[in-house]
Amino acid sequence: MGTTKIKTNRREFLRSTATAAGGLFTFFWLQPTKAFILVSREEGVTEGPWYGIGIDIEKCIGCGKCAAACKDENDVPKDPFFFRNWVEQYTVKKDGSVVIESPNGGMDGFTQSVPDDQVFKSFFVPKMCNHCQTSPCVQVCPIGATYDSPEGVVLVDEESCMGCRYCVQACPYGCRYIHPKKNVVDKCTLCYHRIKKDLIPACFEVCPTGARIFGDLNDKNSELIRFLGEKNVQVLKAHLNTGSKLYYHSLSMEVL
Amino acid sequence: MEQHIQHLYEMLSQVEGFIYPNELELQWGILIVIYPYITGLVAGAFILASLERVFNVKVLKPTYELALLTALAFLLVAALPLVSHLARPGRAFRIMITPNTHSAMAIFGFVYSWYLMAVLLLEIWFDYRKSFVVWSRERKGIMKWVYKILTLGVMDISPKAIEWDRKIGYFITVIGIPSAFLLHGYVGFIFGSIKANPWWSTVLMPIIFLFSAMVSGIALVLVIYMAVSYIRRQAIDMKALDAIARYLFFMLILDFTLESLDQIHRFYEAEESFEILSLLVSGRLYLTLIVFQVILGTLIPLVALGTLQLYKPREKIRKALYLSVSVLVLIGIFFMRWNVVIGGQLFSKSFRGFTSFKLGLVGSEGVLMGIVWIVLPFIILAFLLWFLPPWKKAEDDI
Numbered sequence: 001m002g003t004t005k006i007k008t009n010r011r012e013f014l015r016s017t018a019t020a021a022g023g024l025f026t027f028f029w030l031q032p033t034k035a036f037i038l039v040s041r042e043e044g045v046t047e048g049p050w051y052g053i054g055i056d057i058e059k060c061i062g063c064g065k066c067a068a069a070c071k072d073e074n075d076v077p078k079d080p081f082f083f084r085n086w087v088e089q090y091t092v093k094k095d096g097s098v099v100i101e102s103p104n105g106g107m108d109g110f111t112q113s114v115p116d117d118q119v120f121k122s123f124f125v126p127k128m129c130n131h132c133q134t135s136p137c138v139q140v141c142p143i144g145a146t147y148d149s150p151e152g153v154v155l156v157d158e159e160s161c162m163g164c165r166y167c168v169q170a171c172p173y174g175c176r177y178i179h180p181k182k183n184v185v186d187k188c189t190l191c192y193h194r195i196k197k198d199l200i201p202a203c204f205e206v207c208p209t210g211a212r213i214f215g216d217l218n219d220k221n222s223e224l225i226r227f228l229g230e231k232n233v234q235v236l237k238a239h240l241n242t243g244s245k246l247y248y249h250s251l252s253m254e255v256l
Numbered sequence: 257m258e259q260h261i262q263h264l265y266e267m268l269s270q271v272e273g274f275i276y277p278n279e280l281e282l283q284w285g286i287l288i289v290i291y292p293y294i295t296g297l298v299a300g301a302f303i304l305a306s307l308e309r310v311f312n313v314k315v316l317k318p319t320y321e322l323a324l325l326t327a328l329a330f331l332l333v334a335a336l337p338l339v340s341h342l343a344r345p346g347r348a349f350r351i352m353i354t355p356n357t358h359s360a361m362a363i364f365g366f367v368y369s370w371y372l373m374a375v376l377l378l379e380i381w382f383d384y385r386k387s388f389v390v391w392s393r394e395r396k397g398i399m400k401w402v403y404k405i406l407t408l409g410v411m412d413i414s415p416k417a418i419e420w421d422r423k424i425g426y427f428i429t430v431i432g433i434p435s436a437f438l439l440h441g442y443v444g445f446i447f448g449s450i451k452a453n454p455w456w457s458t459v460l461m462p463i464i465f466l467f468s469a470m471v472s473g474i475a476l477v478l479v480i481y482m483a484v485s486y487i488r489r490q491a492i493d494m495k496a497l498d499a500i501a502r503y504l505f506f507m508l509i510l511d512f513t514l515e516s517l518d519q520i521h522r523f524y525e526a527e528e529s530f531e532i533l534s535l536l537v538s539g540r541l542y543l544t545l546i547v548f549q550v551i552l553g554t555l556i557p558l559v560a561l562g563t564l565q566l567y568k569p570r571e572k573i574r575k576a577l578y579l580s581v582s583v584l585v586l587i588g589i590f591f592m593r594w595n596v597v598i599g600g601q602l603f604s605k606s607f608r609g610f611t612s613f614k615l616g617l618v619g620s621e622g623v624l625m626g627i628v629w630i631v632l633p634f635i636i637l638a639f640l641l642w643f644l645p646p647w648k649k650a651e652d653d654i
Binding site: 079080081082083086088098100101102105127136138139140141142143144160161162163164165166168169170171172173174175176177178180183184185240256 | 260261264265268273274275276277278279280281283284342343344345347348350351354355356358359360361362364446450451452453600601604605606607608
C-alpha cells in the first residue's frame with residue numbers, strides 16, 4: 001500500500017512541477033503583461049520632459065568655460081584625466097593629416113600648435129555624455145546602478161555602484177571614469193540637481209556664444225526642437241545605434 | 257590614492273596621439289587578465305576529465321580525478337581576482353540580489369554558482385562517495401568524522417548504490433560539458449559583446465575563448481600529471497601522456513585556426529578601426545602578441561606536437577618535449593588573455609591614439625598579487641590531493 005501511495009505522490013508531484021514550470025515558461029515567453037508596460041511607457045515618454053542636447057560647432061570658440069563650470073558644479077576632480085565635459089580642438093592640416101588636442105580638457109583654453117601656413121581648417125568640438133536612448137552603459141551594468149531617468153538622463157546610483165568598470169568599457173564616447181574619492185563610476189548627470197529645479201545645466205549656462213542648446217525633445221516649441229528642424233545635425237558614431245541624444249550641427253567627418 | 261593619482265600624472269607623458277581624456281587610466285588590469293585565464297583552465301581541465309567519463313576515452317583514466325580536482329582548485333579562486341578588482345568589493349553580492357537581466361556580466365554569479373555547485377562539487381561527490389564511506393571507516397580521529405560528514409549520511413556502498421553513483425555522475429558530466437562551455441564561452445561574450453571596442457567586438461570571441469580554454473586546461477593537466485607523478489615517484493603512464501598531448505595538438509590547431517580567422521577577417525574587412533588596430537599589433541602588443549602568444553605559445557608548440565605525432569622519440573625526450581610545450585602553451589594562453597584585456601584598452605575609442613599600461617610590482621593590481629592568484633589554486637590543489645587522493649580511492653567493484 002505504501003508503495004502505491006508514494007508512487008501516486010511522486011507522479012502528482014512531477015505533474016504539478018511540470019505544470020508549474022511549463023506555466024512559468026509560457027508566461028515569460030509570451031510576456032502577456034508586456035503590452036500594458038509598452039503602452040504605459042509610450043504615454044510616460046510623451047507626457048513629461050525628455051531631454052536632449054544640441055551643440056552648434058560653428059559657434060564654439062573653444063573657451064573651455066563649459067568644462068570648467070562642470071568641474072566646479074559637480075565636484076569633478078581637478079586632475080586632467082577626469083572629465084564629465086571637455087572640449088577637443090581639431091586641426092586639419094593641408095597635407096590631410098589631423099591633429100587633435102584637448103589639453104586639460106580645454107579648460108585653460110587652446111593654443112594652435114600647428115603653424116598657420118600648414119592649417120587647412122580648425123574647429124572645436126565640445127564633448128559630454130550623449131545621454132543615449134539605448135545606452136550601452138545602462139545595458140551592461142550588472143546591477144542596474146546605471147539607469148535612465150524618466151527624463152531620458154543617464155544617471156548613476158552612487159549607493160549601488162560596485163565599481164566593476166564594465167560601463168566605462170561599454171561607453172563608446174569615453175564619458176565615464178572612476179571617481180578617485182567616491183570609488184564609484186562618475187559621469188555627466190546633465191546637472192540633474194539643476195534641471196529638476198527648472199535651471200539649465202551649468203555648461204549650458206556659461207556658454208558665451210550659445211553653442212549649446214539644452215531642451216525637451218517632447219516640447220515641440222522648445223529651442224532644441226527648433227535647432228533640430230533648422231539645422232542639419234548628426235550624432236557621434238551613429239553606426240553603433242546607441243540612440244544618442246546629443247546632436248551636433250556642422251560636425252566634420254574627422255570627429256569620432 | 258595619492259600614489260594612484262601621481263601614477264596617472266606620470267602616464268600623461270606616455271600618451272601617443274589623441275585619446276579621450278578619461279581614457280588615460282586602464283580600467284581593467286592584471287586581475288582581469290587572470291580571471292579569464294583561470295576560468296579557462298577550469299573549463300579546459302573539466303572537459304579533459306569529461307572525455308574519459310562521457311566519451312569513454314579509457315586511456316585518460318589516470319588523469320580523470322586529477323583533472324576534476326584541478327578544475328575545482330582553480331574554480332574556487334576564479335572569482336576572487338574579479339571581486340578584488342572592484343572599486344567597491346563589499347558590494348559584489350549585489351550582482352546576485354539585484355542582477356540587471358540585460359547585462360552580460362550580471363549572469364556571472366549564477367553561471368559560476370551553477371558550475372561550482374551543480375556540476376563540479378556534485379560530480380566529485382558522486383565520484384568520491386564510496387571512498388568517503390571507506391575512509392570514514394578506516395581513518396581515526398578527526399579525519400574519520402570529516403569523511404563521515406562528507407558522506408552526507410549516505411553510507412550505502414552496495415554494488416547497486418555504486419552503480420547509481422556512476423549513472424548520476426555520468427549524467428552530471430553530460431550536463432557539465434555544456435556548462436563548461438557556458439562558463440568560458442560566457443567570459444568571451446563579456447568582451448565580445450562590447451560594440452564600443454572593435455578589438456573585442458567579434459562574434460568569434462566566445463568560441464575563441466572556449467578553444468583557448470581547452471588548450472590551456474589540457475596543457476595544465478598534463479603539467480600537473482607529470483609533476484604529481486614525479487613527486488610521488490610513480491611511473492608516468494605514457495599512453496595517457498601521448499593521448500593528452502594528441503588532444504592538445506588538435507585543440508591548438510582549432511584554436512589557432514579560429515584566432516587566425518578572426519584576424520584575417522579583420523584585416524580583409526579593414527574597417528574604420530583597422531589602422532589603429534594594425535598599429536596596436538605592430539607596436540604596443542608586438543612582444544606579447546606576436547612573440548609570446550603566436551610564436552612561443554602557438555607556433556613552436558604546434559610544430560613540436562605535430563612532429564611528435566609522426567615521429568616518436570624515446571620516452572624521456574617525449575616527456576621533456578611535452579612538458580616544455582605545455583609550459584609554453586600555458587604562457588601563450590596567459591598572453592592571449594593579456595592581449596585581449598590589456599590590448600583592448602590601450603587604444604583610444606577615438607581611434608587616434610594610445611595610452612599605455614605600466615604593471616606595478618606591489619599593490620592589489622601588481623605583479624606580486626597576480627602571482628598570488630596564480631599560485632593559490634596550486635596550493636588548494638595540493639590540499640585537495642592530500643584530502644581526496646585519487647590514488648587511494650576505493651576501487652569500484654563493478
